[in-house]
Amino acid sequence: MPKTAPKAAAKPDAVKSLKKGDHVFLVDGSSYIFRAYHALPPLNRKSDGLQVNAVLGFCNMLWKLLRDMPEDNRPTHLAIIFDKSEITFRNKLYPDYKAHRPPAPDDLIPQFGLIRDAVRAFDLPCLEQGGFEADxxxxxxxxxxxxxxxxxxxxxxxxxxMQLVTDKVTMYDTMKDRRIGIAEVIEKFGVPPEKVVEVQALAGDSTDNVPGVPGIGIKTAAQLIVEYGDLETLLKRAGEIKQPKRREALIENAEKARISRKLVLLDDKVALDVPLDELAVHEPDARKLIAFLKAMEFSTLTRRVADYSQIDPSDVEADAASKSGANAASPSPAAAKAGGANAASPSPAAAKAGGATGDLFASPPATAKPGADRQDKAASVKGTPISLAAARAEAARKLPVDRTKYKTVRSLDELKAWIIRAWDAGTFAIDAQANTDDPMQSDIIGIALALGPNDACYVPLAHKQSGGGAGLFDAGLAPDQIKAADALAALKPLLESAGVLKIGFNIKFNAVMLAQHGITVRDLDDAQLMSYALDAGRNSHALDALAERWLGHAMIAYGDLVGSGKNKLGFDQVAIDRATEYSAEIADVIWRLSRLLKPRLVAEHMNVVYETLERPLVSVLARMERRGISIDRQVLSRLSGEFAQTAARVEAEIQEIAGEPINVGSPKQLGDIIFGKMGLPGGSKTKTGAWSTSAQVLDELAEQGHEFPKKILEWRQVSKLKSTYTDALPEYVHPQTHRVHTTYALAATTTGRLSSNEPNLQNIPVRTEDGRKIRRAFVATPGHKLVSADYSQIELRLLAEIADIPVLKQAFRDGLDIHAMTASEMFGVPIKDMPSEVRRRAKAINFGIIYGISAFGLANQLGIAREEASAYIKKYFERFPGIRAYMDATRDFCRANGYVETLFGRKCHYPDIRASNASHRAFNERAAINARLQGSAADIIRRAMTRMEDALAEKNLSAQMLLQVHDELIFEVPDKEVAATLPVVQHVMQDAPFPAVLLSVPLQVDARAANNWDEAH
Structure with a gap:
C-alpha cells in the first residue's frame, strides 16, 4: 500500500495485468487461522467477551504484508485462499484422507466468519473453490x-x-519473519523441492491420515529417494534392498505409497474461478477498514491504519454487523464466561504509549506525522538482500541512541501496556538483569524491553534503597517497583508464546534464569549468534564492540555503572534511573543489531547456518545447563590428597635438579634456572624482560629430552588438576539441585566448537591417568547410568571425505583399523599381527597431519631422528596425495578469501593468514586447514544435539542429555531404559549430517553405559 491520500474503495475499472517482475503473494488462509489462534493468548472483546485472538493475528499479518514489507518486495498481487468445507478429489481417491482431524476449538469457530470479514475489509480477494484444497x-x-x-x-x-518452491517461488513465515527457499527445503526433507512428494509418499502423514509405508520416516525416505531417484523406480527395485524389514515393507505397501503420492501431490492445473490478473493489489477503503477494526476493538491497529490514512478514527463509526457479531457464531460459554479479562483494547497507558515503535528498518512509527519519510526508503533499496543490508547499516548509524527517551515502568498497568504492544508488534528485544554471573542462582533485578530504536523501557523489580544491602542493616527494596512475581506472571504468556519473537544477546543466560522462575522462553533469536554466524574469527562478538562497529555508538560500560574494588556495587544497588539508562540501552542496541544483521545472513548465505546450527541449540543447551550432573565429593577429596602428594614429590625432584631452593610457581625463577644457569636453547624474553616459560616453550624443551622442563610441566599439570577440579568442583555444587551446572558458550571459537566454563568440563584430560581419575567423580544418580556416546575418529573420517582419499574412504567403509591400514600402506607391513609400535607410529602421523605437525614435532613424539620423521611425512603424502592437495587447496582458498567453509556452510575466518609475520601466518594456515575438519565435526554434533530430545521423546525414553565435550555426549538414563536408549542415541548421531550432507564415509559412534563417566567413556 503506497502512502497516498485516502480514497474510497478504489477497485480499478480495468484489471491490472500481471507483468514480469511483479510479486504475487498467496496466503494460506486456512493454515494461518490456526497458527494465529495458537500463537496468541486469549483475547476477548470487552463489549461481549467474544474471542478474537485469531482475528487480531490475521489482521496484523495482512497489515504487515501490505504495509511493512520492504518496498522492493511488496505484493503487486495478493489473495487469501481458504479451504472450502466439502469433499475434494482426494477423499474420493482415499476415503480416510483427513478423516481423523479433530474439530476446531469451540472459541475459534466463531472467528472463522470474522476473519473472512477482515479480508473483505482490507478489500482483498477471499478465494475458495469447490472440489479443491487451498493448496x-x-x-x-x-x-x-x-x-x-x-x-x-x-x-x-x-x-x-514446500514441493512448490523454485527459484521463483518462495515461502514466507510472517510470524518468524523467515524465508523458506530451496536450501531450507533440502535441510528439512533431504531432497530438493521437486522430490518432496516422493519423500512424503513414503513417510506418510499421520495428521492428514496419509498412509505412506509403515516404518519409514522422513530421513529413511530421503535416503531411498536420493539413491533410487523416484518412488516408482524404488518400488520396482525394492527387492534389491538389503535390510529385510525395509524391503518387505516396501513390497507389501507399494500400492499405499502410490496412493500416498497422489494424495500429497498438489494439483497445479486447477481451472481457476478468479484469474490471476484480478488479484492486483489496490488501495482499500480506509474508512471501511477502520470501521471493522473499531468493531473488533483492535485499538492499536485502528490507530495505525488511521495515522497512515490521515483519518481521525473518531469520525468513523464501528461496523454494526461486525460489532454485533452478525457474521460470527455465538461465542462458546467458555468464551462468554471469560468476559473481558484479556481484552484486546489497551489500557490508557498503552494508548498513550501507542504504536510508537520507531521501526527504523521497517515501517515508520504509527504516531509519525503524515508523509514522514522512512529512512531506509531514502536509502533506495534496489531489491536484493545485499542492498537491504547496506541500507539498514547506513540507516542505523544515522539514528543516534537517545537514552532520554527510555521509560521506567513502575506499575503493573504500565507493564501490561508494553506487553500489549509487544503482542501487537510480534517481536521485541529483551534483556534481564541479574545479581550474579550464575543464571541458575541469580535473582532477576529488572527486565528491559525494546520495540524499536529509542523505544525501550526498564522494569525494575528488586533494586534496593540507596545505601541498603550492605553490612548488617539492609534498607530493603526501593519504592515504586512491581512485585517480581506479579511482573513475571504478566510477562509469562508473552515469553512462552511461540508466535512472538524474543530477541536477545546471549539469550541463553536469560532463558536459564527465567526457567528457574517457571518461565520457558519460546521462539528465540540471538543477535550475538547472528554476528557469530557471519563473522566467526573476524570480529569481536561482545555487545559493546558490535554497537561501536555497526551503530557507531559507545555504550555505558558496566564498570562505570557499578564501580570496582571494595566500592563495587551489586546491580541491585544501582540507582533505578541509572539502571534504566543502562538496561534499556542494551535492549535498544540488541533490537537495532538484529534488524541490521538479519539481512546480512540472507545476503551472505549464512541464514541456514544460523537457523540450523546456532538458533536451535540455544534452548537445547539451556535445558542441559539446568539439568547439571552429579559428582562424588569423596572421590574428589581422595584425589586432592593424591595430587597434593604427587605435587610435593615432583617439586622435591625439581629442587634437586635445580641444585638450589626455588619457588616452582615463579616463572622468573624457573626462567633464570632454565636459560641462565642451565643454558638450554630457545630462550626468549617477555615484555617485562623475564625469560618466557610458557607451556609451548617448556613443551619444546621437554620434547628435546630435557628433564627439568619435563618435571615443571608435570608439576603444573597435577597442580592444575588439583586447583581447577578436585578442590574447586565441590564449590560449584548447586545448593538446591546438589549437582554441578556448567555454562556453555556458543560464540567462543572460530570453528563452531562449544566451550564450557564455571566450571570448564571440556578440558579435563582424557589421555592421562590423572584426568581419567577425575572423570570417575562424575556419577549417575541411584537407579540410573551415565551413557557416553562418542564419535570415533570423526576428523579422520572427514579428512577422507573432504580430501576424497579413496583408500581411506574404503577402509572406513570396510570397518578396518585405520591406523593399522595406514601403517600397512606406508611401511608395507601386513595388518595381521602388526607390531604395536608400527601402528603407534601410523596413529601419530594420522592425527598429526590433521593438526599440521612438523617433522620436529613428530620426531619428538615418536622419539626418532628428525630426518626419519621427515621421511615418514613425505612418504605419507606420497601414498595419500589427495591430502596434500586438500591442504594446499584449503590454504590457497583461505588466502584468497580470508575464510574456509565447513561441509555445512559455516565460515571460519582467518584474516591473519596473510600476516607479514611468518609465525602468525603459519599458525593461521595450520588452523585454517584443520578448521574445515574440526568445524564440520562441530556442526555435526550440533545437529545431533538439536534432534536428540525429539528422537528420545518419540521412543518414550526419559534419557536426559547432560554434557557435550567436543565429540562426545553424556546422558543420564534410567537403568531399565539403557538397552533401548543406546541405539537411538547412536542412530541420531550417525545420521546427524543428513539431509544437508550425504557422507560417503560412515560415521561410527561408540556408546557405553556405566556408573561413572570414566567407565562409560
Whole structure:
C-alpha cells in the first residue's frame, strides 16, 4: 500500500495485468487461522467477551504484508485462499484422507466468519473453490505467476507447500519473519523441492491420515529417494534392498505409497474461478477498514491504519454487523464466561504509549506525522538482500541512541501496556538483569524491553534503597517497583508464546534464569549468534564492540555503572534511573543489531547456518545447563590428597635438579634456572624482560629430552588438576539441585566448537591417568547410568571425505583399523599381527597431519631422528596425495578469501593468514586447514544435539542429555531404559549430517553405559 491520500474503495475499472517482475503473494488462509489462534493468548472483546485472538493475528499479518514489507518486495498481487468445507478429489481417491482431524476449538469457530470479514475489509480477494484444497489453488497461481515472469511468495510454513518452491517461488513465515527457499527445503526433507512428494509418499502423514509405508520416516525416505531417484523406480527395485524389514515393507505397501503420492501431490492445473490478473493489489477503503477494526476493538491497529490514512478514527463509526457479531457464531460459554479479562483494547497507558515503535528498518512509527519519510526508503533499496543490508547499516548509524527517551515502568498497568504492544508488534528485544554471573542462582533485578530504536523501557523489580544491602542493616527494596512475581506472571504468556519473537544477546543466560522462575522462553533469536554466524574469527562478538562497529555508538560500560574494588556495587544497588539508562540501552542496541544483521545472513548465505546450527541449540543447551550432573565429593577429596602428594614429590625432584631452593610457581625463577644457569636453547624474553616459560616453550624443551622442563610441566599439570577440579568442583555444587551446572558458550571459537566454563568440563584430560581419575567423580544418580556416546575418529573420517582419499574412504567403509591400514600402506607391513609400535607410529602421523605437525614435532613424539620423521611425512603424502592437495587447496582458498567453509556452510575466518609475520601466518594456515575438519565435526554434533530430545521423546525414553565435550555426549538414563536408549542415541548421531550432507564415509559412534563417566567413556 503506497502512502497516498485516502480514497474510497478504489477497485480499478480495468484489471491490472500481471507483468514480469511483479510479486504475487498467496496466503494460506486456512493454515494461518490456526497458527494465529495458537500463537496468541486469549483475547476477548470487552463489549461481549467474544474471542478474537485469531482475528487480531490475521489482521496484523495482512497489515504487515501490505504495509511493512520492504518496498522492493511488496505484493503487486495478493489473495487469501481458504479451504472450502466439502469433499475434494482426494477423499474420493482415499476415503480416510483427513478423516481423523479433530474439530476446531469451540472459541475459534466463531472467528472463522470474522476473519473472512477482515479480508473483505482490507478489500482483498477471499478465494475458495469447490472440489479443491487451498493448496491446489496456491499451486496453480504460483505456477502461472512463474510462467509469466513474476515471483510468487506463499505466506505459510506448511510443509505440504514446500514441493512448490523454485527459484521463483518462495515461502514466507510472517510470524518468524523467515524465508523458506530451496536450501531450507533440502535441510528439512533431504531432497530438493521437486522430490518432496516422493519423500512424503513414503513417510506418510499421520495428521492428514496419509498412509505412506509403515516404518519409514522422513530421513529413511530421503535416503531411498536420493539413491533410487523416484518412488516408482524404488518400488520396482525394492527387492534389491538389503535390510529385510525395509524391503518387505516396501513390497507389501507399494500400492499405499502410490496412493500416498497422489494424495500429497498438489494439483497445479486447477481451472481457476478468479484469474490471476484480478488479484492486483489496490488501495482499500480506509474508512471501511477502520470501521471493522473499531468493531473488533483492535485499538492499536485502528490507530495505525488511521495515522497512515490521515483519518481521525473518531469520525468513523464501528461496523454494526461486525460489532454485533452478525457474521460470527455465538461465542462458546467458555468464551462468554471469560468476559473481558484479556481484552484486546489497551489500557490508557498503552494508548498513550501507542504504536510508537520507531521501526527504523521497517515501517515508520504509527504516531509519525503524515508523509514522514522512512529512512531506509531514502536509502533506495534496489531489491536484493545485499542492498537491504547496506541500507539498514547506513540507516542505523544515522539514528543516534537517545537514552532520554527510555521509560521506567513502575506499575503493573504500565507493564501490561508494553506487553500489549509487544503482542501487537510480534517481536521485541529483551534483556534481564541479574545479581550474579550464575543464571541458575541469580535473582532477576529488572527486565528491559525494546520495540524499536529509542523505544525501550526498564522494569525494575528488586533494586534496593540507596545505601541498603550492605553490612548488617539492609534498607530493603526501593519504592515504586512491581512485585517480581506479579511482573513475571504478566510477562509469562508473552515469553512462552511461540508466535512472538524474543530477541536477545546471549539469550541463553536469560532463558536459564527465567526457567528457574517457571518461565520457558519460546521462539528465540540471538543477535550475538547472528554476528557469530557471519563473522566467526573476524570480529569481536561482545555487545559493546558490535554497537561501536555497526551503530557507531559507545555504550555505558558496566564498570562505570557499578564501580570496582571494595566500592563495587551489586546491580541491585544501582540507582533505578541509572539502571534504566543502562538496561534499556542494551535492549535498544540488541533490537537495532538484529534488524541490521538479519539481512546480512540472507545476503551472505549464512541464514541456514544460523537457523540450523546456532538458533536451535540455544534452548537445547539451556535445558542441559539446568539439568547439571552429579559428582562424588569423596572421590574428589581422595584425589586432592593424591595430587597434593604427587605435587610435593615432583617439586622435591625439581629442587634437586635445580641444585638450589626455588619457588616452582615463579616463572622468573624457573626462567633464570632454565636459560641462565642451565643454558638450554630457545630462550626468549617477555615484555617485562623475564625469560618466557610458557607451556609451548617448556613443551619444546621437554620434547628435546630435557628433564627439568619435563618435571615443571608435570608439576603444573597435577597442580592444575588439583586447583581447577578436585578442590574447586565441590564449590560449584548447586545448593538446591546438589549437582554441578556448567555454562556453555556458543560464540567462543572460530570453528563452531562449544566451550564450557564455571566450571570448564571440556578440558579435563582424557589421555592421562590423572584426568581419567577425575572423570570417575562424575556419577549417575541411584537407579540410573551415565551413557557416553562418542564419535570415533570423526576428523579422520572427514579428512577422507573432504580430501576424497579413496583408500581411506574404503577402509572406513570396510570397518578396518585405520591406523593399522595406514601403517600397512606406508611401511608395507601386513595388518595381521602388526607390531604395536608400527601402528603407534601410523596413529601419530594420522592425527598429526590433521593438526599440521612438523617433522620436529613428530620426531619428538615418536622419539626418532628428525630426518626419519621427515621421511615418514613425505612418504605419507606420497601414498595419500589427495591430502596434500586438500591442504594446499584449503590454504590457497583461505588466502584468497580470508575464510574456509565447513561441509555445512559455516565460515571460519582467518584474516591473519596473510600476516607479514611468518609465525602468525603459519599458525593461521595450520588452523585454517584443520578448521574445515574440526568445524564440520562441530556442526555435526550440533545437529545431533538439536534432534536428540525429539528422537528420545518419540521412543518414550526419559534419557536426559547432560554434557557435550567436543565429540562426545553424556546422558543420564534410567537403568531399565539403557538397552533401548543406546541405539537411538547412536542412530541420531550417525545420521546427524543428513539431509544437508550425504557422507560417503560412515560415521561410527561408540556408546557405553556405566556408573561413572570414566567407565562409560
Amino acid at each position: 491446489d489453488l496456491i499451486a496453480t497461481y504460483a505456477r502461472e505467476a512463474g510462467e509469466r515472469g513474476a515471483t510468487a511468495i506463499i505466506v505459510s510454513s506448511d510443509k505440504d507447500l
